[in-house]
Amino acid sequence: MITCDEFFAEFADYLENQVSPEVRQELELHLSQCRVCHVLYDSSRKTIKIVSESNSFELPQKVFDPIIDRVMSKLRTERS
Amino acid sequence: MSFPGDIRREQEFDPLAVFREGFGFVPNLVRAQTALPRVMAAHAKLEEAVTFRDGAISRIHKERILLSIAADRRDNYCLALDSGLLSSLGVPEVQIDDLLNAFPRANLLPPDLALLEFCLKLSRNASSVRYQDIEALRANGFRDEAILEAVVVTALALYRCTLSAALAPEPDFRPPNLPPKKNQVASDASLRTAPSDIRPNVGQKGPYLPAPYLSPNSFTPLAVVQKSHGFIPNFFRAQTLRPDLLQAELEAVGAILLPEDFLTRVQKESILLTVSVANLNSYCVAIHCNLLRGLGLSAEEADQIAVDHHLSHLSKADIALLDFAVKLGTRFSEFSREDAAGLQNLGFGQEQILESIVVTALNNFSNTLQMGLGIEPDFAPPSVLEKNKLNLSGPQPTLMARGGPVQVFETLQDVDSELVAQAQSGNLQAFEELVRRHTQLIYRALIAILRDSADAQDALQDTLLSAFKHIGGFQGRSKFSTWLVSIARNAALQRLRGRRNMESLDQNDSQEDHDFRPRQIAAWQENPEQNHSKSEIRQLVERGLLQLPAKYRIIVMLRDIEQLSTDDVAHQLGLTVPAVKTRLLRGRLMLREWLAPHLTTSARGAAQ
Numbered sequence: 084m085i086t087c088d089e090f091f092a093e094f095a096d097y098l099e100n101q102v103s104p105e106v107r108q109e110l111e112l113h114l115s116q117c118r119v120c121h122v123l124y125d126s127s128r129k130t131i132k133i134v135s136e137s138n139s140f141e142l143p144q145k146v147f148d149p150i151i152d153r154v155m156s157k158l159r160t161e162r163s
Numbered sequence: 164m165s166f167p168g169d170i171r172r173e174q175e176f177d178p179l180a181v182f183r184e185g186f187g188f189v190p191n192l193v194r195a196q197t198a199l200p201r202v203m204a205a206h207a208k209l210e211e212a213v214t215f216r217d218g219a220i221s222r223i224h225k226e227r228i229l230l231s232i233a234a235d236r237r238d239n240y241c242l243a244l245d246s247g248l249l250s251s252l253g254v255p256e257v258q259i260d261d262l263l264n265a266f267p268r269a270n271l272l273p274p275d276l277a278l279l280e281f282c283l284k285l286s287r288n289a290s291s292v293r294y295q296d297i298e299a300l301r302a303n304g305f306r307d308e309a310i311l312e313a314v315v316v317t318a319l320a321l322y323r324c325t326l327s328a329a330l331a332p333e334p335d336f337r338p339p340n341l342p343p344k345k346n347q348v349a350s351d352a353s354l355r356t357a358p359s360d361i362r363p364n365v366g367q368k369g370p371y372l373p374a375p376y377l378s379p380n381s382f383t384p385l386a387v388v389q390k391s392h393g394f395i396p397n398f399f400r401a402q403t404l405r406p407d408l409l410q411a412e413l414e415a416v417g418a419i420l421l422p423e424d425f426l427t428r429v430q431k432e433s434i435l436l437t438v439s440v441a442n443l444n445s446y447c448v449a450i451h452c453n454l455l456r457g458l459g460l461s462a463e464e465a466d467q468i469a470v471d472h473h474l475s476h477l478s479k480a481d482i483a484l485l486d487f488a489v490k491l492g493t494r495f496s497e498f499s500r501e502d503a504a505g506l507q508n509l510g511f512g513q514e515q516i517l518e519s520i521v522v523t524a525l526n527n528f529s530n531t532l533q534m535g536l537g538i539e540p541d542f543a544p545p546s547v548l549e550k551n552k553l554n555l556s557g558p559q560p561t562l563m564a565r566g567g568p569v570q571v572f573e574t575l576q577d578v579d580s581e582l583v584a585q586a587q588s589g590n591l592q593a594f595e596e597l598v599r600r601h602t603q604l605i606y607r608a609l610i611a612i613l614r615d616s617a618d619a620q621d622a623l624q625d626t627l628l629s630a631f632k633h634i635g636g637f638q639g640r641s642k643f644s645t646w647l648v649s650i651a652r653n654a655a656l657q658r659l660r661g662r663r664n665m666e667s668l669d670q671n672d673s674q675e676d677h678d679f680r681p682r683q684i685a686a687w688q689e690n691p692e693q694n695h696s697k698s699e700i701r702q703l704v705e706r707g708l709l710q711l712p713a714k715y716r717i718i719v720m721l722r723d724i725e726q727l728s729t730d731d732v733a734h735q736l737g738l739t740v741p742a743v744k745t746r747l748l749r750g751r752l753m754l755r756e757w758l759a760p761h762l763t764t765s766a767r768g769a770a771q
Contacts, residue, residue, distance in 0.1 A: 085376070089378045089380055125686070126762075129691060130754050130755040131723055133692050133762075134754060137724070139705045150623055151627070154598075158591055158594075
């Protein structure tokens with residue numbers, strides 16, 4: 084079985100689903116037997132999901148509408 | 164970036180001895196490379212592992228492949244060499260003549276014939292090779308190791324033929340007489356065109372052969388490439404079935420490409436990029452574009468070299484160097500001594516010209532290998548490589564339409580291009596529509612740098628005004644959204660400069676090389692987000708993002724929140740894909756540490 088170091092070397096690609104079937108098999112075998120790597124993988128996947136679905140730093144329309152309006156009216160004035 | 168281990172070993176390695184042992188003499192093709200001993204050593208490594216070492220197919224099989232390809236390309240030097248060698252291996256003259264004339268008549272067993280046909284097809288028109296071809300070889304009783312070896316031998320034949328076209332050495336043996344040229348004989352163009360083979364790939368896309376996992380820890384050559392590239396390209400991973408061949412290739416690649424005593428790495432990567440473009444090899448185009456960016460070229464400049472190097476910012480001499488390599492790599496029969504003389508007149512030295520020839524040969528080796536093994540891309544090819552912009556001759560529409568093992572130049576039409584054209588001609592409504600599409604992206608790019616909502620809103624206004632002012636200069640070399648992000652980053656950085664205690668975006672990479680191993684190793688809740696309100700989670704994530712180092716923050720935000728592809732993020736920030744991958748992982752792991760105390764099974768209650 085591969086070591087935790089070897090697992091970690093492939094970790095970025097594994098999270099991105101970018102490993103070959105052979106590598107995947109090795110990694111999953113390791114995951115099934117190593118608690119620490121399993122926690123790392125599980126919590127990292129959850130982190131990505133939570134961050135992706137958090138809508139962080141979404142600018143509400145009521146904030147950006149006036150900004151765009153201001154810019155557009157400035158551009159229209161410059162034109163005429 | 165270096166291969167120190169190899170350089171040390173190189174001193175004990177005698178390339179000429181390798182050839183004396185393998186061939187019984189040193190071929191003139193090798194002697195023609197004496198001006199640059201390290202490329203001669205690289206050639207010796209390849210021949211030693213591929214041709215001379217006992218492998219899954221016999222030496223006679225290999226020589227037959229080499230001879231048939233040399234005859235097919237009407238390479239007089241190589242066919243004299245290979246027929247002389249076959250003869251010295253005891254193959255009767257009559258069989259050699261058969262091979263030279265038209266191999267189907269040669270007295271070969273059906274599996275041997277099938278193997279030869281496969282190799283010829285790969286050498287003539289690599290992009291027509293399909294998974295079915297591999298299956299057919301298996302049905303003929305060839306093991307995967309043998310198939311891999313045959314692909315590498317074919318690649319080596321093209322390496323040799325490219326060298327011989329440029330170096331034109333005196334034949335080592337009297338050249339046999341070739342029959343008059345027939346239609347089926349390969350012309351330059353047939354290497355790139357697929358007259359009839361438009362079969363889709365059935366069964367398996369790629370890679371065609373299994374590649375057992377090989378750990379960089381136990382196989383040092385992979386660790387070296389992982390260090391120099393930031394990752395292990397699929398190109399190398401796909402060959403782990405034969406670590407011996409892989410090791411020789413990695414050593415040859417290191418000896419040819421890494422030293423900068425004559426040509427620079429940028430010059431060499433540019434050769435690999437432009438010749439791969441001409442060979443329609445999108446895998447190699449993508450990887451060399453990325454490596455060029457890693458060498459400090461902007462994404463736009465690297466893409467421009469791929470699209471049409473004549474319009475890039477390269478010097479006149481470098482453009483001529485690339486023209487030379489493309490001609491040698493793809494139109495070898497037109498190639499003559501005058502081409503090299505032309506480079507000499509532009510100030511290139513003998514060693515530099517030799518090196519450019521060897522790099523071109525290496526490129527044809529890699530292009531052939533990649534297509535023969537159906538190696539899947541590491542990255543998407545540059546989005547600017549739309550077919551109408553490609554500087555290629557030949558019937559590309561057929562190639563484009565074909566669902567081959569390698570998608571030839573993914574056509575990524577920017578969804579914004581129509582509105583951009585209208586906005587460029589002064590249509591304000593079109594401009595408004597465009598910026599509305601991308602407001603969130605711009606705002607997130609801004610707050611990732613400024614970390615303050617009011618500041619980011621002011622910068623949003625600056626960005627929009629600046630975008631309108633400069634939209635006439637947008638040339639469509641990148642996606643419009645990529646261009647907008649670069650305007651936003653400039654606007655944000657300008658504001659930052661006005662602040663005290665500016666947070667550096669360009670901290671040295673070495674500073675971050677401390678261990679990113681997890682400290683929090685308690686298990687997380689099954690559905691942690693369900694135990695908190697959406698706004699609690701959002702606040703927690705936002706605070707976590709704000710405390711990340713800037714260079715991780717922007718990447719996590721673009722990749723995980725804006726959901727851009729890694730390749731797009733790399734383009735937008737002018738980074739290499741491996742650099743983005745590294746920073747993304749670190750950013751994610753830091754966020755994980757930040758979130759853990761709130762989300763483990765022992766954590767309870769609100770996200771505070």
